[in-house]
Amino acid sequence: MSQEDETELSLLKRSEFVRRKERLYRRLLAGCALLTIAVTVGIIMALSGQALTFFDSVSPVDFLTGQDWSPLSNEPAYGVLPLVSGTLVVVVGSAVVALPIGLGAAIYLSEYANPRVRAVVKPMLEILAGIPTVVYGYFALVYLTPILRDGFSLPVLPAFVTDPLPVVSEFTLVIPGLVPEINTFNALSASLVVGVMIIPMVSSISEDALSAVPDSLREAAYGLGSTKFDVSTKVVVPAATSGIVSSYVLALSRAIGETMIVVMAAGESPKLPTVPNIFENFTESIETMTVAMVNIAQAESLGETVAYESMFAIGLTLFALTLTMNYIAERISQRYREEY
Amino acid sequence: MATESETLQHSGRFRLSALKGKLFEAILVVATLVGLVALVMLFGFMFVDAVSPGSASAEWYLLFFATLVGPVSAFTLYSRRHPAVRSANARASAAVFGGLALSLAAFVVLRAMSPYGPLTYVVTVGSLPLSVAVYGRYAEETYFIGPAMVLATLLAVVWTLGSEVLLTPLLDGIFELGVQLLGGVPVLGSVPVPVDRGLTVTAIAVGVPTLVAANSLLRRQRSLDRLLVVTAVLALSAAGTTGLDGLLRPYLETLSAWVAYGGVVGTPVVGTLALVVTRRRNVRSGLVAAGAAVAGSLLVAVVALTVSVNPRLLVVLALGVGVPTVYVVGRTVLTDRDGRVGVAGPFIIIGGILLGAYIDQSLSVTGPDTWVTPTLLVESWDGLFPTEAGAYPSTVGSIMIVGLMALMAFPIGTGAAIYLEEYAPDSGWQGKLAGVIELNIANLAGVPSVVYGLLGLALFQNFLDYAPGLVFSASVTLGFLILPIVIVSAQEALKSVPDSLREASYGMGASRWQTVRSVVLPEAVPGI
Numbered sequence: 001m002s003q004e005d006e007t008e009l010s011l012l013k014r015s016e017f018v019r020r021k022e023r024l025y026r027r028l029l030a031g032c033a034l035l036t037i038a039v040t041v042g043i044i045m046a047l048s049g050q051a052l053t054f055f056d057s058v059s060p061v062d063f064l065t066g067q068d069w070s071p072l073s074n075e076p077a078y079g080v081l082p083l084v085s086g087t088l089v090v091v092v093g094s095a096v097v098a099l100p101i102g103l104g105a106a107i108y109l110s111e112y113a114n115p116r117v118r119a120v121v122k123p124m125l126e127i128l129a130g131i132p133t134v135v136y137g138y139f140a141l142v143y144l145t146p147i148l149r150d151g152f153s154l155p156v157l158p159a160f161v162t163d164p165l166p167v168v169s170e171f172t173l174v175i176p177g178l179v180p181e182i183n184t185f186n187a188l189s190a191s192l193v194v195g196v197m198i199i200p201m202v203s204s205i206s207e208d209a210l211s212a213v214p215d216s217l218r219e220a221a222y223g224l225g226s227t228k229f230d231v232s233t234k235v236v237v238p239a240a241t242s243g244i245v246s247s248y249v250l251a252l253s254r255a256i257g258e259t260m261i262v263v264m265a266a267g268e269s270p271k272l273p274t275v276p277n278i279f280e281n282f283t284e285s286i287e288t289m290t291v292a293m294v295n296i297a298q299a300e301s302l303g304e305t306v307a308y309e310s311m312f313a314i315g316l317t318l319f320a321l322t323l324t325m326n327y328i329a330e331r332i333s334q335r336y337r338e339e340y
Numbered sequence: 341m342a343t344e345s346e347t348l349q350h351s352g353r354f355r356l357s358a359l360k361g362k363l364f365e366a367i368l369v370v371a372t373l374v375g376l377v378a379l380v381m382l383f384g385f386m387f388v389d390a391v392s393p394g395s396a397s398a399e400w401y402l403l404f405f406a407t408l409v410g411p412v413s414a415f416t417l418y419s420r421r422h423p424a425v426r427s428a429n430a431r432a433s434a435a436v437f438g439g440l441a442l443s444l445a446a447f448v449v450l451r452a453m454s455p456y457g458p459l460t461y462v463v464t465v466g467s468l469p470l471s472v473a474v475y476g477r478y479a480e481e482t483y484f485i486g487p488a489m490v491l492a493t494l495l496a497v498v499w500t501l502g503s504e505v506l507l508t509p510l511l512d513g514i515f516e517l518g519v520q521l522l523g524g525v526p527v528l529g530s531v532p533v534p535v536d537r538g539l540t541v542t543a544i545a546v547g548v549p550t551l552v553a554a555n556s557l558l559r560r561q562r563s564l565d566r567l568l569v570v571t572a573v574l575a576l577s578a579a580g581t582t583g584l585d586g587l588l589r590p591y592l593e594t595l596s597a598w599v600a601y602g603g604v605v606g607t608p609v610v611g612t613l614a615l616v617v618t619r620r621r622n623v624r625s626g627l628v629a630a631g632a633a634v635a636g637s638l639l640v641a642v643v644a645l646t647v648s649v650n651p652r653l654l655v656v657l658a659l660g661v662g663v664p665t666v667y668v669v670g671r672t673v674l675t676d677r678d679g680r681v682g683v684a685g686p687f688i689i690i691g692g693i694l695l696g697a698y699i700d701q702s703l704s705v706t707g708p709d710t711w712v713t714p715t716l717l718v719e720s721w722d723g724l725f726p727t728e729a730g731a732y733p734s735t736v737g738s739i740m741i742v743g744l745m746a747l748m749a750f751p752i753g754t755g756a757a758i759y760l761e762e763y764a765p766d767s768g769w770q771g772k773l774a775g776v777i778e779l780n781i782a783n784l785a786g787v788p789s790v791v792y793g794l795l796g797l798a799l800f801q802n803f804l805d806y807a808p809g810l811v812f813s814a815s816v817t818l819g820f821l822i823l824p825i826v827i828v829s830a831q832e833a834l835k836s837v838p839d840s841l842r843e844a845s846y847g848m849g850a851s852r853w854q855t856v857r858s859v860v861l862p863e864a865v866p867g868i
């Protein structure tokens with residue numbers, strides 16, 4: 001009898017312990033999840049704390065409407081507009097590249113490509129998103145800009161084939177320079193490369209959205225006599241609009257925050273856009289918000305000066321901008337999500 | 341007549357729409373190709389400039405194809421037809437090349453920072469959970485081992501990373517924050533805080549674990565045991581807080597360097613081997629396997645010492661590459677009748693490279709005039725002679741930062757994903773909280789990396805007053821950056837585990853954590 005009691009007691013204790021253990025693990029894991037909130041709070045506190053001291057010495061109105069950015073000169077000026085416009089130039093340039101190409105690739109992969117092609121091409125496109133941005137920046141500066149300026153010629157055959165046969169050496173691929181007046185540091189090559197970098201963001205997320213459109217819609221359209229073109233453009237793409245738009249917004253917010261590519265390839269001369277001759281904005285050197293921050297961080301690694309604090313003010317602007325865009329993307333994809 | 345022209349008109353329209361369709365498809369193909377062409381250009385240009393393949397002679401190419409490309413592609417073609425061979429090949433390659441990469445990384449990091457510090461950490465961090473496990477076996481109440489080991493590990497990390505690194509700055513920060521907050525109130529602000537910070541740190545680091553141990557053992561029967569355990573925890577935490585690692589270190593430094601290297605690399609490898617074999621067979625086999633691994637690497641060291649070669653690298657390679665390779669290859673050869681040919685895969689690649697290099701040396705074939713030389717990996721930066729320049733120090737720095745980051749971000753990210761997928765309810769305040777966390781993670785994923793840099797700057801330099809340029813600050817900041825990515829990927833992996841497995845586990849009476857640990861996680865680990 002007492003033996004039985006004892007086992008029961010120990011079983012009870014055991015289950016009590018198991019319950020406690022469960023609670024402990026649950027709290028531990030919940031703590032991990034809550035850490036992400038702490039990170040956000042930390043970002044906001046870190047940015048706004050220093051930005052507030054900055055706004056003590058420079059009024060927010062001057063900061064947001066000023067047309068001159070020269071924090072490190074003798075007469076410092078803290079107007080963020082040239083930086084915002086620089087970012088805008090890069091965003092527009094990369095959007096022109098990435099949005100149509102990404103959507104085209106997404107439609108092709110989801111509607112036209114056979115599964116074997118898709119299994120090869122989709123991961124290859126996603127490699128583009130995994131390349132370190134420093135490498136992209138290097139590519140833009142060292143290869144793309146000279147190609148845009150001077151063109152390039154590529155021998156089709158390697159030297160040990162052409163050397164014994166002099167006639168064959170004529171076979172070189174020559175592409176003329178497209179933009180001869182381009183600056184060494186320029187917005188064009190930077191934004192082209194940023195565009196290439198965000199293609200997989202657009203294509204992957206859009207492709208997911210397109211594939212999620214149920215086949216019944218496609219079949220109904222085919223049954224009414226639609227061609228594949230009609231089905232793709234008039235049924236599938238409209239049905240997946242929310243996913244496509246949110247992929248666009250996410251990709252653009254990535255382009256806004258891109259740092260290393262523009263640091264290496266776009267130069268550091270803050271200027272407002274030239275209005276009538278829009279193309280000139282791309283051939284000249286510019287400065288984005290991220291580049292301005294890197295510049296200050298390099299120049300003032302430790303001092304608590306106004307320039308140092310201005311870095312946090314730009315950071316806050318950037319954070320607010322990307323946060324707003326991500327929030328919009330989230331809202332769009334939730335609000336216009338079609339439930340099938 | 342009318343019908344005929346109508347048909348004509350129709351066929352014209354059909355042709356037009358077919359043309360439109362073809363054109364559209366062509367545009368889509370071009371759009372897809374743009375990305376691929378960009379990829380090829382990126383790698384192509386850099387490859388041509390870095391390797392300059394045009395400068396190699398035709399003989400070199402012949403050699404290259406005959407020793408490496410030919411055998412490897414033949415083997416790949418063969419293994420594509422046989423799934424068992426392919427999976428055996430994948431396992432063997434993961435063991436060989438993964439082991440090689442990890443042990444080389446471990447070696448260079450240990451070489452850069454002297455192996456005795458890490459060895460101290462391994463001893464202190466490892467011995468505490470081990471003693472908990474031993475006590476659990478002795479007390480025959482194994483169910484508390486899991487959480488106690490987790491707590492003990494965390495505790496040991498706090499001790500060894502130093503209460504002075506983790507706790508003191510944090511407390512300082514909290515004090516300062518408190519003083520700033522109270523500073524607004526004139527009376528409170530002028531009152532000095534009547535607590536010594538060092539004392540507070542010690543009290544927290546010693547008191548909390550003791551109280552936890554006492555609390556969890558309070559209602560157990562054997563009072564002598566209880567007293568002993570609580571005393572042991574008290575003594576250990578006191579020793580740990582006052583610098584157990586500092587006390588241990590001089591003793592550890594009397595060991596020769598290769599023992600230290602082997603201890604740091606071998607402890608996790610041999611421990612994992614013992615656990616895996618124990619789980620597959622039984623405890624005795626596990627111990628035998630671990631013993632064999634230790635004996636094998638000792639043998640390597642002895643042989644190296646007798647021919648007077650420094651055994652550091654060899655011991656690390658024996659433990660980090662040899663042990664996993666022998667285990668995977670041996671197991672596959674013994675148990676996998678269909679796939680055993682597959683283990684040859686990695687050796688074909690390595691053998692091809694070695695054979696090619698040997699013939700290349702002995703026949704002095706003109707290879708490509710490449711920049712990718714061993715110098716690049718083993719020398720430091722040289723601004724005057726670019727051909728002599730290398731990236732060794734920066735590579736070691738990258739490995740240290742990324743390794744520490746992975747150690748911190750992967751467990752935390754996976755933990756957060758497990759909470760969101762397996763624990764968080766759909767409704768109630770907790771469900772709402774989980775929704776907020778998910779939205780927050782999506783937003784964090786879109787925050788530019790410069791902003792994280794500012795967070796790190798403000799947190800570690802301005803708030804915690806760390807010296808600039810610490811690996812620790814860089815790793816934590818990078819960890820914050822990749823946390824959302826880790827969480828989202830881990831969530832995807834957890835989502836792909838079918839619910840039927842979970843239900844079967846619950847149906848057999850497993851608790852939620854048991855289900856997560858023994859059913860869901862093993863299924864999801866490859867994805868994570």
